[in-house]
Amino acid sequence: MTEHPTAGIDETVHQRHRLGILTIAAEAKRVEFGYLKSTLELTAGNLSRHITVLEEAGLLEVEKGYDGKRPKTWVSITNKGREALAAEMAALRALLDRHDRG
Amino acid sequence: MNSTDPKGLLDELARLRARARDDRHGYWAPFLLFAALIVGAVPFYLRPECPPGCSWSSNGMPELWHWLHPTGQGMRIGGYFPSLAQDFYWLAALAVGFLATVWWYRWRAGRVGVETSTRLYAQVTLFVLALPLLGVPVLSELFFNRLGWPLALAAVVVAVTAATLLSKRKLRTAVAILLLILVAHFLTVIPAGQLLVIVVGVLGLAWVERSTLCTVFAWLFTATVALVVVAPIWFYDWPPLPAALYDSADLVLPAAVLAIGGISGLVAAWARRKVSP
Numbered sequence: 001m002t003e004h005p006t007a008g009i010d011e012t013v014h015q016r017h018r019l020g021i022l023t024i025a026a027e028a029k030r031v032e033f034g035y036l037k038s039t040l041e042l043t044a045g046n047l048s049r050h051i052t053v054l055e056e057a058g059l060l061e062v063e064k065g066y067d068g069k070r071p072k073t074w075v076s077i078t079n080k081g082r083e084a085l086a087a088e089m090a091a092l093r094a095l096l097d098r099h100d101r102g
Numbered sequence: 103m104n105s106t107d108p109k110g111l112l113d114e115l116a117r118l119r120a121r122a123r124d125d126r127h128g129y130w131a132p133f134l135l136f137a138a139l140i141v142g143a144v145p146f147y148l149r150p151e152c153p154p155g156c157s158w159s160s161n162g163m164p165e166l167w168h169w170l171h172p173t174g175q176g177m178r179i180g181g182y183f184p185s186l187a188q189d190f191y192w193l194a195a196l197a198v199g200f201l202a203t204v205w206w207y208r209w210r211a212g213r214v215g216v217e218t219s220t221r222l223y224a225q226v227t228l229f230v231l232a233l234p235l236l237g238v239p240v241l242s243e244l245f246f247n248r249l250g251w252p253l254a255l256a257a258v259v260v261a262v263t264a265a266t267l268l269s270k271r272k273l274r275t276a277v278a279i280l281l282l283i284l285v286a287h288f289l290t291v292i293p294a295g296q297l298l299v300i301v302v303g304v305l306g307l308a309w310v311e312r313s314t315l316c317t318v319f320a321w322l323f324t325a326t327v328a329l330v331v332v333a334p335i336w337f338y339d340w341p342p343l344p345a346a347l348y349d350s351a352d353l354v355l356p357a358a359v360l361a362i363g364g365i366s367g368l369v370a371a372w373a374r375r376k377v378s379p
Binding site for chain 1 (some may be wrong): 109111122129212220221222
């Protein structure tokens with residue numbers, strides 16, 4: 001008997017805003033906090049909490065700096081984060097296939 | 103993000119990925135810059151004043167020219183006019199183009215909020231910039247001229263493959279390094295061979311940008327450079343055209359392709375901003 005696709009779902013990654021953060025971060029070298037906030041339509045507090053969870057899980061790295069006098073926070077995905085995202089996407093596709101097969 | 107079902111979630115993630123990819127695209131600026139730098143080389147390739155029956159030879163060129171072109175230089179459409187000024191121009195232009203491209207992507211990241219990695223572009227460009235200056239002359243002098251090219255070439259292939267496998271990298275890395283070494287060798291032989299550095303850089307950009315338009319124009323540019331590199335062999339002085347056109351054709355044609363690619367990328371970016379500000 002094959003394992004049910006939900007077994008491949010990681011609770012830290014599965015939350016849809018965190019999936020969105022990882023997806024965008026995986027597409028670039030690094031992403032700025034403000035870009036994530038506007039693209040995902042999240043409040044600063046909410047986004048900050050999701051980023052902290054992903055950073056503590058070792059899936060994201062956070063770099064704080066300045067652009068002139070303005071503070072900027074940059075986020076980049078780690079190798080572990082890429083693997084977790086790929087596993088989550090595979091689990092979602094497997095779930096969809098299973099659902100389509102009925 | 104609103105979807106909770108797997109299909110809706112996957113669709114939304116695909117949309118987010120496409121948006122981030124579109125937002126980080128910035129290839130139009132390097133395309134336009136390199137088009138301008140190629141056109142800037144044209145004056146260095148115009149045939150000099152020459153009374154009937156005159157000819158040019160590399161024999162009278164300074165030692166530095168022979169260091170930069172250890173196996174000589176081939177023909178080009180307009181004829182053979184070896185010049186150290188061409189080498190100096192290209193060295194400065196390619197260095198400026200490389201630094202400006204890396205700076206552009208960092209500057210753009212600060213404005214847009216999403217940064218394209220220029221690591222691969224920087225690695226391949228620096229490799230094909232540095233190798234013709236040091237690697238090709240040293241390898242030619244110490245290795246190829248003494249062993250003979252068939253033996254020396256086999257030794258280089260074995261050395262690169264062994265070093266790649268020992269450093270636990272994939273075999274395709276060895277193939278890529280050998281191709282870049284070949285490009286660096288051609289660069290010293292082909293007149294305006296520096297276009298090959300731009301080909302490598304532009305293909306590197308297409309790889310990191312993951313844009314269809316950028317990839318199409320990168321390959322069109324590569325095909326045009328391949329054509330102008332081969333053209334002097336097959337079409338030398340045919341069809342009959344004014345000398346200035348021959349002298350500039352193998353630079354202006356690739357520059358035109360890059361310029362059209364850059365303008366297309368700029369228009370596409372502008373259209374995207376209009377649709378989703």
